[in-house]
Amino acid sequence: MAKERRGFDTEAVHAGTPPDPLFGAVSVPIYQTSTFAFESVDQGAGRFAGTEPGYIYTRMGNPTVAALEDAVTLLEGGHGALATSSGMAAIVTVFFTYLQAGSHMVGTDxxxxxxxxVVEKYFSRFGVESSFVDTSDVSNIRAAIRPETTMLYIETPENPTIRLTDIKACTEIAEDRGLLLVVDNTFATPLLQRPIELGADIxxxxxTKFLNGHADVVAGIIVTSTDDQFRKLRAGLNHHGGCIDPHQAWLVHRGLKTLGLRLRQAQSNAMALSELLHDHPAVEWVRYPGAPDHPQRDLVERQMDGPGAVLCFGVHGGLAAGKRLMETVQLATLAVSLGGVETLIEHPASMTHASMAHEAREAAGITDGLIRLAVGCEAEADLLADIAAALDGLSDQHLETAGTPS
Ligand SMILES: Cc1ncc(COP(=O)(O)O)c(C=O)c1O
Structure with missing residues (x-):
């Protein structure tokens, strides 16, 4: 009889934690080694040829890293996974492995x-072409595809605009046009969205974000849906060299065990904050997939098991007022990144997305007034009090300025 899929939290706690044959350690041991001894030349040769099981060199594989990879594979419902030194190393390894001179990719703007x-500035030097479009409207994807298009790369929810792209619709386009569909699932995590189950390839x-969850590690992972992709990407990662260190892998694996607990708490806080922002007179607009007025509510229901813990908003008075807000908050920390237990606030146009050209940013909806709030696990009342106090300060100042004779 097929083994029934256990609850997400059960899998998160137990996945990739094989019994330790040596001492019965409950936590996966950290194999902090760069290389592994062979018993004979033939055994070494066999391992290189792939005819003998066993490890060779940590850039090519390591038991502590493998434990984390097994856990994420299971949670994402994939075939295999390759952990990397950062999210960017994961993304670049996929591009490095699959894109080539003359090929074209379509991506979320x-x-x-x-x-x-990395595609527009670096891969273009090697003859790779790209079109980044608003993929929240899939007709833009169809319009951007050319005969030489080989990859569709989407991020949903998008950073930082919190727009969504329909993964199922992208799967159909990718199948129809023979494209590799790659999804950045950082914002949702497998707790809330499993793209491979919806038909994505990778x-x-x-x-660094929710999977680790403690703002203390930089790391990434690639999850594949087939053995062929796994083999290609394993070779690609080996040559690209962006492997993860075993100790980092162990830390991420430890964090992963509490993903459900952390993200549910952060999500519930985000919902409360989105309501506060929605009702506050200092706020001009707010976008959160859990809000009843999110323009893609239907898609949230169809594609996600929850709206996540990141939202964006703008305040009256534009960037100047936004800066005051970001510098006034006390509990939320003014810092980039997201997905940790601590709430972070940042200004994408001058920080996380500053490397994009101004026009490209504006066209993608990353306006100068957009503030990103990555909600953490603090007590809801404290977070509400912090953000409300900072917003009240803006309203008071707004009223004072409005009342000042010019
Ligand atoms: C959605 C998303 N993908 C990828 C990355 C890159 O990850 P890393 O900083 O771990 O390289 C980030 C970083 O903020 C991100 O938000």
């Missing part, structure tokens, strides 16, 4: 800035 810049993550 408001992806994490460097994911786009998932990438910045594990």
């Amino acid at each position: 408001s992806v994490y800035g460097p994911s786009r810049v 998932v990438v993550h910045s594990m």
Whole structure:
């Protein structure tokens, strides 16, 4: 009888944690080694040829890293996974492995800035062409595809605009046009969205964010849906060299065990904050997939098991007022990144997405007034009090300025 899929939290706690044959350690041991001894020349040769099981060299594989890869593979419903030194190393390894001179890729215009810049600035030097479009409207994808297009690269929810792209619709386009569909699932995590189950080929993550969850590690992962992709990407990663260190892998694996607990708490806080922002007179607009007025509510329901913990908003008074807000908050920390237990606030146009050209940013909806709030696990009342106090300060100042004779 097929083994029933256990609850997400059960899998997160136990996945990739094989019994330790040596001492019965409950936590996966850290194999902090660069290389592995062979018993004979023939055994070494066999390992290189792939005819003998066993490890060779940590850039090519390591038991502590493998434990983390097994856990993420299971949670994402994939075939295999390759952990990397950063989210960017995961993304670049996929591009490095699959894109070539003369090929063209279509991507989401408001992806994490460097994911786009690396294609437009660097891969273009090797003859790779690209079109970054608003993939929240899939007709833009169809319009951008050319005969030489080989890859569709989407991020949903998008960073930082919190727009969504329909993964199922992208799967159909990719199948129809023979494209490799790659999805950056960093914002949703497998708790809330499993792109491979919806038909995507490859998932990438910045594990720096929710999967690790403690703002203390930079790491990434590639999850494949087939053995062929796994083999190609394993070779690609080996030559690209962006492997993860075993100790980093162990830290991420430890963080992964509490993903459900952390993200549910952060999500519930985000919902409360989105309501506060929605009702506050100092706020001009707010976008959060959990809000009843998110323009893609239907898609949120169809594609996600929850709206996540990142939202964006703008305040009256534009960038100047936004800067005051970001410098007034006390509990939320003014810092880039997201997905940790601590709430972070940042200004994408001058920080995370500053490497994009100004026009490209504006066209992608990353306006100068957009503020990103990555909600953490603090007590809801404290977060609400912090953001409300900063917003009240803006309203007071707004009223004072409005009342000042010119
Ligand atoms: C959606 C998304 N993808 C990829 C990355 C890159 O990850 P890393 O910083 O781990 O290289 C980030 C980083 O912020 C991100 O937000």
